[in-house]
Amino acid sequence: MSAATAADRAAAASRSGTLTGAASLLRTTLKHDGRLLAPWVVIAAALSGSSVLVYPWVFPTQQDREALAGAIGGNPALGLIFGPAHDLSTADGFNAWRALALGGFLAALGAIFAVTRATRGQEDSGQAELLASGVLGRGSRLLTAVGMGLIGSFLLGLVAALVTVLCGGAWGPSVLLCATFTATGWMFTGVAAVTAQLGSDARTASSIAVGTLGVLFVLRGFAYSVEAPSWTIWANPLGWTMETRPAAGDRWWPILPTVALTLLLLAVGFALQARRDFGQGAISPKAGPDRGTVRSPLRLALRLNRGPIITWIIAFAGLGVVFGYFATSLPDLAKNDSGLQTFLGADGTTSKALVSAFLVTILSLVGIIAAVPGVQTMLKVRGEETEDRVEPLIATSVARSRYLSANVLVAVGGPTLYVLVAGAVVGWLASGSGLGVTFDDAFWQAAATVPAVWTVIAVSVAVVGARPALSLAAWLGVLASFALTLLGPTFGLDDWVLGISPFWHLPRTQATSPDYTGLAWITLFTLGFLVLGFAGFRRRDLARQ
Amino acid sequence: MSASDAVIDVRGLTKSYGSFQALKGLDLTVERGQVHGFLGPNGAGKSTTIRVLLGLLRADGGDLRVLGRDPWRDVVPLHRRLAYVPGDVSLWPGMTGGEAIDLLGALRGGLDERRRAELVERFELDPTKRGRQYSKGNRQKVALVAALASDVELLILDEPTSGLDPLMENVFQEVVGEAKERGASVLLSSHILAEAESLADRLSIIRDGVIVRTGTLEDLRGNTSTTIRASLAQVPDPARLTVLRDVHLDGHHLTASVASDHVGDAMEELTGWGITALTVEPPSLESLFLRLYEDEGTLTGGSAR
Numbered sequence: 001m002s003a004a005t006a007a008d009r010a011a012a013a014s015r016s017g018t019l020t021g022a023a024s025l026l027r028t029t030l031k032h033d034g035r036l037l038a039p040w041v042v043i044a045a046a047l048s049g050s051s052v053l054v055y056p057w058v059f060p061t062q063q064d065r066e067a068l069a070g071a072i073g074g075n076p077a078l079g080l081i082f083g084p085a086h087d088l089s090t091a092d093g094f095n096a097w098r099a100l101a102l103g104g105f106l107a108a109l110g111a112i113f114a115v116t117r118a119t120r121g122q123e124d125s126g127q128a129e130l131l132a133s134g135v136l137g138r139g140s141r142l143l144t145a146v147g148m149g150l151i152g153s154f155l156l157g158l159v160a161a162l163v164t165v166l167c168g169g170a171w172g173p174s175v176l177l178c179a180t181f182t183a184t185g186w187m188f189t190g191v192a193a194v195t196a197q198l199g200s201d202a203r204t205a206s207s208i209a210v211g212t213l214g215v216l217f218v219l220r221g222f223a224y225s226v227e228a229p230s231w232t233i234w235a236n237p238l239g240w241t242m243e244t245r246p247a248a249g250d251r252w253w254p255i256l257p258t259v260a261l262t263l264l265l266l267a268v269g270f271a272l273q274a275r276r277d278f279g280q281g282a283i284s285p286k287a288g289p290d291r292g293t294v295r296s297p298l299r300l301a302l303r304l305n306r307g308p309i310i311t312w313i314i315a316f317a318g319l320g321v322v323f324g325y326f327a328t329s330l331p332d333l334a335k336n337d338s339g340l341q342t343f344l345g346a347d348g349t350t351s352k353a354l355v356s357a358f359l360v361t362i363l364s365l366v367g368i369i370a371a372v373p374g375v376q377t378m379l380k381v382r383g384e385e386t387e388d389r390v391e392p393l394i395a396t397s398v399a400r401s402r403y404l405s406a407n408v409l410v411a412v413g414g415p416t417l418y419v420l421v422a423g424a425v426v427g428w429l430a431s432g433s434g435l436g437v438t439f440d441d442a443f444w445q446a447a448a449t450v451p452a453v454w455t456v457i458a459v460s461v462a463v464v465g466a467r468p469a470l471s472l473a474a475w476l477g478v479l480a481s482f483a484l485t486l487l488g489p490t491f492g493l494d495d496w497v498l499g500i501s502p503f504w505h506l507p508r509t510q511a512t513s514p515d516y517t518g519l520a521w522i523t524l525f526t527l528g529f530l531v532l533g534f535a536g537f538r539r540r541d542l543a544r545q
Numbered sequence: 546m547s548a549s550d551a552v553i554d555v556r557g558l559t560k561s562y563g564s565f566q567a568l569k570g571l572d573l574t575v576e577r578g579q580v581h582g583f584l585g586p587n588g589a590g591k592s593t594t595i596r597v598l599l600g601l602l603r604a605d606g607g608d609l610r611v612l613g614r615d616p617w618r619d620v621v622p623l624h625r626r627l628a629y630v631p632g633d634v635s636l637w638p639g640m641t642g643g644e645a646i647d648l649l650g651a652l653r654g655g656l657d658e659r660r661r662a663e664l665v666e667r668f669e670l671d672p673t674k675r676g677r678q679y680s681k682g683n684r685q686k687v688a689l690v691a692a693l694a695s696d697v698e699l700l701i702l703d704e705p706t707s708g709l710d711p712l713m714e715n716v717f718q719e720v721v722g723e724a725k726e727r728g729a730s731v732l733l734s735s736h737i738l739a740e741a742e743s744l745a746d747r748l749s750i751i752r753d754g755v756i757v758r759t760g761t762l763e764d765l766r767g768n769t770s771t772t773i774r775a776s777l778a779q780v781p782d783p784a785r786l787t788v789l790r791d792v793h794l795d796g797h798h799l800t801a802s803v804a805s806d807h808v809g810d811a812m813e814e815l816t817g818w819g820i821t822a823l824t825v826e827p828p829s830l831e832s833l834f835l836r837l838y839e840d841e842g843t844l845t846g847g848s849a850r
Contacts, residue, residue: 287641287673287674288641288673288674289641289673290641290672290673291644292640292641292643292644292646292648292651293644293647294648295647295651295652296651296652297652303640304639388631388633389636389637391596391599392629392631392688393649393652394599394601394624395624395628395701396624396649396654397622397625397652397653398621398624398652399620400620539603540603541603542596542601
């Protein structure tokens with residue numbers, strides 16, 4: 001039904017000229033913004049291709065593969081990200097476990113940013129006004145944006161599939177796996193088309209879309225990890241792609257509902273778009289105060305990040321509930337899972353070291369996620385600069401170092417708070433479980449994780465301060481930490497490689513004699529990055545690309 | 546005049562972006578208490594010069610003094626004494642105009658409350674709207690109120706009226722005049738010549754990264770000509786019009802130009818033919834500007850552009 005309405009609407013629209021000029025606009029946009037899609041395509045292809053490439057090399061024997069299955073089954077925290085492992089005895093099965101959730105996540109992020117950029121982003125910058133006043137139908141810009149998302153996601157799946165097959169993947173499972181990337185990208189093209197109509201600027205629009213993605217992603221991992229009733233999986237669109245089970249049944253039919261949902265969301269998006277005024281959202285702003293209370297760079301930084309800070313605190317409290325509740329259900333899960341039994345100890349009581357390892361993994365994950373808003377805050381500093389809003393501030397009696405330190409304080413302080421909030425909630429919930437974890441155990445481990453989060457954020461301070469043209473490099477810390485901390489161990493990498501991630505150096509605070517020297521080392525790097533950032537920001541020209 | 550009287554003193558300023566040379570040895574002096582017009586077309590280097598003066602960009606070479614200090618090293622003490630209005634004002638989308646005024650004012654070291662209220666009134670600014678709701682002109686008003694409500698010695702205004710309507714443009718001229726009466730010096734960059742003409746004590750004209758002319762309006766007008774349009778009772782004999790140049794006759798209508806210090810002689814010549822209608826246009830900066838650029842254009846016309 002939804003498909004029919006969307007098609008009818010599109011047909012009717014093109015007759016009345018609402019879509020005039022969409023084709024040529026899409027061509028131009030692809031030419032100019034197409035390269036911005038490339039990183040997502042490359043990372044997704046690398047993720048999937050690398051699995052099948054390294055699998056036979058890292059796990060050559062049946063014994064190795066069983067050990068891998070045991071290790072993954074024994075660390076339930078991994079399931080929160082990757083979902084269930086159906087069959088780890090083949091390269092394709094391993095790839096399906098390792099790449100399905102993350103590949104879809106990447107495709108969805110790429111699609112959200114592409115759609116938001118071509119709709120709200122353009123309206124904010126005034127570019128769209130130029131276009132809208134040209135010979136261009138009312139729906140054409142949204143159609144172009146949607147086109148970018150759909151084509152981008154399709155290319156992402158296509159390239160990833162070809163690369164995977166070239167790397168040695170079997171055709172059937174590889175194509176199905178990469179089709180789930182495309183399907184996820186399509187659904188979130190639809191989500192972004194709707195949110196671009198709701199929020200009244202680009203940041204709000206993409207935040208709502210990314211938030212939706214994040215919530216569904218966490219709920220999916222949680223549903224699989226705690227073996228929730230199957231309706232919870234089917235109620236989640238991300239669960240549909242998981243249920244295709246590449247290399248473990250190869251089911252194509254769950255792709256169908258994803259396409260239907262995409263069409264439904266697009267129909268809603270176009271309907272909303274036809275109704276709203278240019279540059280306005282469904283939520284229109286009210287008149288504000290005529291006098292201001294923000295009178296220092298720090299207050300300004302807090303004010304500009306107020307919305308995100310509140311949202312992230314709630315998100316991390318939620319994350320704490322998910323992880324903490326997960327910890328309480330571990331003993332139950334252990335009863336019918338041999339991997340977990342070895343993890344928890346045969347008699348149900350757990351050794352201190354194992355619990356500590358579990359906490360370290362879970363809180364490292366929290367820390368890595370918490371670094372993301374920190375990096376975003378720093379990138380916002382760059383955004384403010386290119387929007388010409390830093391210049392008038394520096395032209396007052398605010399020194400550059402004072403401006404930057406106010407923002408660094410917010411970039412570092414926010415995530416510190418998030419990790420502690422999540423740690424407290426995990427501790428509170430886990431202390432009630434049969435794990436033998438006390439509140440203090442969890443909270444101190446969370447506190448010990450914080451310096452590693454700082455190191456990751458400091459990388460972005462250095463980039464924004466000294467080499468802002470390479471702003472994508474600000475994500476290097478997050479990327480390296482994520483890849484090495486979560487994916488690294490399954491590849492049997494050497495310690496010196498794993499040690500690149502600051503999270504590798506975290507102390508196990510419940511060990512009988514915790515070793516804190518690692519924290520000193522990573523803090524040294526944090527300081528080094530900060531010095532680079534501040535020195536660079538003091539010396540460089542402002543607001544020059 | 547001694548160098549200590551200059552609020553801005555620039556000698557041989559150079560600045561490049563990569564291989565593109567934006568400023569090629571620029572000299573600029575602004576005397577205390579004066580309004581100095583800084584004129585030139587888009588892309589001539591006006592904003593780059595101003596950004597160097599504010600310490601936002603680092604000069605590659607040249608001597609540079611603003612209020613007697615080095616704008617790159619002495620940023621904080623220097624910026625307490627000046628206010629800046631950028632050409633393209635960008636406000637925080639979620640903050641109201643009133644909040645932005647108070648923020649900028651506080652960071653500059655406080656503003657005059659009475660004058661703030663008065664300026665908001667005179668510019669007819671609604672300070673309760675959010676940054677993203679303002680038009681270009683209203684965003685400029687916010688920056689102007691913030692700058693003019695603070696007690697500073699030097700105002701640096703980069704094309705401050707490009708989005709204002711003519712009424713507001715008048716208000717702007719008034720308030721800049723009042724700032725001058727308070728003793729402030731003003732560097733006013735513009736490509737609107739009329740604005741500089743009525744406000745500026747001295748003018749500098751920039752082209753391609755160097756100052757090509759500088760002086761008072763009279764200095765600059767010195768070698769320009771006045772345009773005369775006249776309707777005459779009798780058709781004159783062009784051979785007997787010796788003072789007039791570029792004579793163009795259309796029946797009884799005459800259009801011609803005359804060196805500005807020979808307007809009297811021209812009148813004497815024309816009276817003999819019986820003047821029925823007459824307009825005498827003093828040399829505008831516009832014509833000076835056009836001539837300057839035409840000259841330069843023919844000079845550099847051969848070079849690849």
